[in-house]
Amino acid sequence: MNVDKILAIAGKPGLFELKLQTRSGFLAESLLDGKKITVGMRSNVSLLSEISMYTYSEEKPLVEIMRAIAVKENEGPTSVSHKDDNVQLMAYFKEVLPDYDEDRVYASDIKKLINWYNILQAKGLVSKEEPKIDNAEAIKDTVVEEVAQAEVKPKKAAKKTTKKEE
Incomplete structure (x- = not known):
């Protein structure tokens, strides 16, 4: 996604x-x-990509929550609507993210998330697949290796000027 x-x-x-x-x-x-x-x-x-929701242990990125919804719904639209009553929405969200912080995540947040998920799903932008990071990991490992092997060259000392040179 x-x-x-x-x-x-x-x-x-x-x-x-x-x-x-x-x-x-x-x-x-x-x-x-x-x-x-x-x-x-x-x-x-x-x-x-910068929005997250509160859980009891950490802040969970919205992308991960939407991926969990995609897994639950088999990449289809949600079984509840953002217009359903708050009790249904909170029960549904509890199935998707069991440890969400009920004191800091409001029903309006859940409605917005479900609405956004359904918009993205209709456009084909939802996926239950984890992002492929094999290539990114390989690049990261290469960069770390190159940095470790590079020689650290000391900076040249700045030339001091005397009053005679000025």
Whole structure:
């Protein structure tokens, strides 16, 4: 699931895909209706990849929670709607993420998550597959090896100037 360019914009329904950055903001396309909008730099914008939810042990990234929903629903739409009552939504979310912090995760957060998941699922952006990091791990290992093998060269001492040279 790649949500690196998916945005949530405060005051705007649904999700948006970042298309182009401009001097005064950026251009985004709605995933709901495909309309393009310009968003100024003063707007409150969040990347989906940067959002997380509270659990009793840690903060869980939204991407991992959506992956858990995709596994539960076999990459299909959720069995509950974001318009269902709070009791149903919280029971459903408890099945997906059993250790979520019930004091800090509100029903409105769960509604938003389910709505966002269904939008992404309709666009085919949902996957239950773990991201392939084999290549990234290999690159990381290579870089670490190169750094370890590189010689550390001391910096040259700065030339001191005397009053006669000035």
